[in-house]
Amino acid sequence: MKRLLALDWGxxxxxxxxxxxxxxxxxxxxxxxxxLKVADGAFPLVFKACFGDWMNTDDALCLMSGxxxxxxxxxxxxxxxxxxxxxxxxxxxAWVEPGRVAIVPGLSCEHDGLPExxxxxxxxxxxxxxxxxxxxxxxxxxxxxxxVVLPGTHSKWVRxxxxxxxxxxxxxxxxxxxxLRQHSxxxxxxxPGDGAFDAEAFEQGVTLALRSxxxxxxxxxxxxxxxxxxxxxxxxxxxxxxxxxxxxxRGQTWQAKADVVxxxxxxxxxxxxxxxxxxxxxxxxxxxxxxxxxxxxxxETL
Amino acid sequence: MKRLLALDWGxxxxxxxxxxxxxxxxxxxxxxxxxLKVADGAFPLVFKACFGDWMNTDDALCLMSGxxxxxxxxxxxxxxxxxxxxxxxxxxxAWVEPGRVAIVPGLSCEHDGLPExxxxxxxxxxxxxxxxxxxxxxxxxxxxxxxVVLPGTHSKWVRxxxxxxxxxxxxxxxxxxxxLRQHSxxxxxxxPGDGAFDAEAFEQGVTLALRSxxxxxxxxxxxxxxxxxxxxxxxxxxxxxxxxxxxxxRGQTWQAKADVVxxxxxxxxxxxxxxxxxxxxxxxxxxxxxxxxxxxxxxETL
Numbered sequence: 001m002k003r004l005l006a007l008d009w010g011x012x013x014x015x016x017x018x019x020x021x022x023x024x025x026x027x028x029x030x031x032x033x034x035x036l037k038v039a040d041g042a043f044p045l046v047f048k049a050c051f052g053d054w055m056n057t058d059d060a061l062c063l064m065s066g067x068x069x070x071x072x073x074x075x076x077x078x079x080x081x082x083x084x085x086x087x088x089x090x091x092x093x094a095w096v097e098p099g100r101v102a103i104v105p106g107l108s109c110e111h112d113g114l115p116e117x118x119x120x121x122x123x124x125x126x127x128x129x130x131x132x133x134x135x136x137x138x139x140x141x142x143x144x145x146x147x148v149v150l151p152g153t154h155s156k157w158v159r160x161x162x163x164x165x166x167x168x169x170x171x172x173x174x175x176x177x178x179x180l181r182q183h184s185x186x187x188x189x190x191x192p193g194d195g196a197f198d199a200e201a202f203e204q205g206v207t208l209a210l211r212s213x214x215x216x217x218x219x220x221x222x223x224x225x226x227x228x229x230x231x232x233x234x235x236x237x238x239x240x241x242x243x244x245x246x247x248x249x250r251g252q253t254w255q256a257k258a259d260v261v262x263x264x265x266x267x268x269x270x271x272x273x274x275x276x277x278x279x280x281x282x283x284x285x286x287x288x289x290x291x292x293x294x295x296x297x298x299x300e301t302l
Numbered sequence: 303m304k305r306l307l308a309l310d311w312g313x314x315x316x317x318x319x320x321x322x323x324x325x326x327x328x329x330x331x332x333x334x335x336x337x338l339k340v341a342d343g344a345f346p347l348v349f350k351a352c353f354g355d356w357m358n359t360d361d362a363l364c365l366m367s368g369x370x371x372x373x374x375x376x377x378x379x380x381x382x383x384x385x386x387x388x389x390x391x392x393x394x395x396a397w398v399e400p401g402r403v404a405i406v407p408g409l410s411c412e413h414d415g416l417p418e419x420x421x422x423x424x425x426x427x428x429x430x431x432x433x434x435x436x437x438x439x440x441x442x443x444x445x446x447x448x449x450v451v452l453p454g455t456h457s458k459w460v461r462x463x464x465x466x467x468x469x470x471x472x473x474x475x476x477x478x479x480x481x482l483r484q485h486s487x488x489x490x491x492x493x494p495g496d497g498a499f500d501a502e503a504f505e506q507g508v509t510l511a512l513r514s515x516x517x518x519x520x521x522x523x524x525x526x527x528x529x530x531x532x533x534x535x536x537x538x539x540x541x542x543x544x545x546x547x548x549x550x551x552r553g554q555t556w557q558a559k560a561d562v563v564x565x566x567x568x569x570x571x572x573x574x575x576x577x578x579x580x581x582x583x584x585x586x587x588x589x590x591x592x593x594x595x596x597x598x599x600x601x602e603t604l
Contacts, residue, residue, distance in 0.1 A: 113510065114510060117506050117509075119506075119527075119532050120510065120532065120533070123510075123527065124527065124530045124532070125526055126526055126529065154522065169519060170519065170522045171516070171518040172486070172487075172518050172521050172522050173518055175486055175487065176518060176521075179481040179482070179486060183484075183485045184481060185456075185474075185477065204416060204421075208415065208425075211416075213552065213553025214473070214516070214517065214549055214552065215518065216473040216475055216550055217471060217474075217553075219474050219478075220427070220456065220472045220473070220474050224425065224427055224428055225421075225422065225426065227428065228426045230421050230422065231422070247516055247518055248516070250516065251514075251515025251516055251519075
């Protein structure tokens, strides 16, 4: 077994873990060098600048997942079509440098679209990076059935059956929050910083969204509640966050027998855990260890 | 009866109509001077520069509606609380120059919020300008029961019973479209200009949104359908517009006996008429004549 440099190279950030031959993380690094901040053709240079010292040994292997495998990334790695198991993922690596540096493929699936419309009979969906975290989490938790939620810019809801990813759905929750926060009329009502998290306002936002029909309407309430002094400005970012997460949860369905696992940052997974509890759904949380475990498991197959 | 300068002074534009003593529009002017482009205290100057020649007579009266009556406008005009009839609106003018220049009040109403939450028991909603168009349209069409839809940056759905505005709801449809178009990841997929309207893609967007749960999910399909070459780039703006308008329509309920009237620009009211037809709801359309008729009717009460 080689020593593994595990990389999560996404749209906005680059994170790496240096793992020893037993799979333990020895060191972690994080850089503000997401693929959008890397010039065309500059991926080898950035890679060397950030992790060259770790790769400076013959027995090093680098596996990376995330948007680095997209058309705008280092090398386009083809999608695996769902349902897809761990084995299919590990077998489809896109090698940047044979035997040394590879990119994990993303997953694609299809949703029912408009049966009567030729072009839109099926609606495709895609992920890059989350699949690795999901398989890592399943392994760490010893699960073969689960609903895995990965909140973020584009949140993913992943349905796992018999150890395989059956299908998943994307929600642009984090991106909508940022758009409303920074560019909408609400940006004039909300205070500039995020300030302290207001748990009550957050839960009220979730509850209102769960009972509503559309974010198009509930989002406006962040403005009017402030206009009429029903909510103080400092509570509005938490309230809006609740509206967005509640909107994401509203249409979800659950299978009683499947565990619910949330993977992501401490702050975000806590919010989703709270929101899920408001719908009566218990969930456990995981952090970056899921992604490292997924990459380690792939390395073990080589 | 005086001669009326009717103004629709909104967030992004300033439009005026010069009406003769019989209520006929003699001339219209439009300026790129919405209230956001007017410096604090500069309203009298802009008003004079744009319409001073029309007001240069003793028998001229100016009535204006829209965001000019907001806290960021010329003079804050108080809201009338719903249910509100035409008479209440006309009686609550905010006079900028007594007997000569006045602003029509906006309307407020309340929606059911969270009964268990002290601060959010009721959710306020507001409009400025649309109330005047609604009363003008009712008058022109001889209606006393109607559902009036005013599409735009913040679309309004207005329920009229016995000639009074009972309540209304706001949807941030136009603003969400602009946010997604200009600032989201979709801005990289969509072509720069709006191009030709693609009726098929628009109707497919509406239909998909009507069958969906949330824009957070359907919006991502504009990206993946392009990624997998299911929809050509040129069709995407129309498709996205359909997704947004379908989302706005999804949760609406109708009263069989009430006429549905759409007020707004030719292009936008046509899209809403098409979308409503997909839900089996016939609707008639009106343009700026509704607003001018509303201001004229108020002038007649003075």
